[in-house]
Amino acid sequence: MRAVLSKAPGGPETLVVEDVLDPTPGKGEVVIEVRAVGINFPDTLIIEDKYQFKPERPFSPGGEVAGVIEAVGEDVKGLFKGDRVIAVPGWGGLVERLAVPARNVIKIPDDMPFDEAAALVMTYGTSYYALKDRAQLQPNERLLVLGAAGGVGAAAVELGKAMGADVVAAASTNEKVQFALDLGADNGLIYPAGKMDKAAQKALAGEFKLASGRDGPDVVYDAVGGDYCEPALRAMDWNGRYLVVGFPAGIPSLPLNLTLLKSVSVIGVFWGAAVARDPAGHAANMADLFQFWKDGKIKPRISRTYPLDQAHEAIRALGDRAVMGKVVVTIED
Incomplete structure (x- = not known):
């Protein structure tokens, strides 16, 4: 599968797209076929080692994803192959397929587009x-x-x-x-x-x-x-x-x-720390956000979308403060 990788600290121009091995779900994990990735300000920092978390390289940026569950690992309950979901891995999302702990995955409404779902969690969750x-x-x-x-x-x-x-x-x-x-x-x-x-x-x-x-x-x-x-x-x-x-x-x-x-x-x-410390509170807040979305009270404004091989341009645009609303990288089915 294709992945956007940070191999050395630097700006968006240092990112590369390479083929890597497909993930398999471990115990308590699911593999998501990624359809959309929300780009956020931490993505501009993490690739330059300016964020509070510094993943071991090579790593992929991309902190929130939306897609379809492709495989389910042992001891996972309530999630099944084919479920439409969102997840917030923190980083690692700019890939075609991603293994994540099932506890970090939330189902989305059947009629919610993947690009809007990928633009919902971090910004609306934070706010x-x-x-x-x-x-x-x-x-x-x-x-x-x-x-x-x-x-x-x-x-x-x-x-x-x-x-x-x-x-x-x-x-x-x-x-x-x-x-x-x-x-x-x-x-x-x-x-x-x-x-x-x-x-x-x-x-x-x-x-x-x-x-x-x-x-x-x-x-x-x-x-x-x-x-x-x-x-x-x-x-x-x-x-x-x-x-x-x-x-x-x-x-x-x-x-x-x-x-x-x-x-x-x-x-x-x-x-991010609040989500880890209070998963039940986060789940309740997400339920409220889905209801606001269904009621038409909120709607992610996606100003620009980019394909995976132009993810560096998406991160650059956000870092330059050249966009309004959200930037999303989309991955074709």
């Missing part, structure tokens, strides 16, 4: 865990989403609306803000690109607060970091919850005095 379990977002609260046109940001916009919040979408261009408004955001604003001095950060804090209405947002979903953190924190209402999701703009230095003055909680969001 739903963040908003529901970590921030405990309530109806009619005000949610400010930074990076609202990216994968997790776009998911946060849709889920915020599905949960009854008033959503403000913030992004770096008018096109990206319009994309988030089309997803259902109630308001939007463009923030400056690049570094900001203190005066610019203070001005942006005022814009965040004005766009959110009343006394500022109750919840900030920060998938950007960098110089955008402090302005969003300054804009928050009393007893606000600040969700730390990602740092494509850099890891910020947080002025803790601001959290004291407004009684703001700063909350880390590590979805």
Whole structure:
């Protein structure tokens, strides 16, 4: 079978496509015939050894897959050959066939397309865990989403609306803000690109607060970091919850005095670890997401698809922040 491999640390240009041996299912495993692979920001980091996990090389990137079970190993219950499923291996997904522990596999609705299924788990799973379990977002609260046109940001916009919040979408261009408004955001604003001095950060804090209405947002979903953190924190209402999701703009230095003055909680969001620690909670959240999908409240926005032999271009496009929504690699049946 064909596999996209990282043989040395580096950018997308270092990836190669080679033939490797087909997997066989071990005890407690299934083999999935992969039909689609969701590309996520960790894929841009893991191939450069900048992610918190560093797999032994050669390895394949690709953290979430959708496909059909081809073979079932010993002691697997409730899963059968031919089942349509999704799985989140963390890495290893950019292959034609993949062996994964059965405990990491979830059946998908019969009418869910594979590309949408592959674009659902990590972004919507992360954002739903963040908003529901970590921030405990309530109806009619005000949610400010930074990076609202990216994968997790776009998911946060849709889920915020599905949960009854008033959503403000913030992004770096008018096109990206319009994309988030089309997803259902109630308001939007463009923030400056690049570094900001203190005066610019203070001005942006005022814009965040004005766009959110009343006394500022109750919840900030920060998938950007960098110089955008402090302005969003300054804009928050009393007893606000600040969700730390990602740092494509850099890891910020947080002025803790601001959290004291407004009684703001700063909350880390590590979805992958949460899934491992609470499988039952993850399963319940996935059931909610499938219901939201069936009800038409969420729909993965796939901006670009690539074949397997162009997977490096998919990862490059995401790393360059040149796409809105999700990027998916598809594998022909």
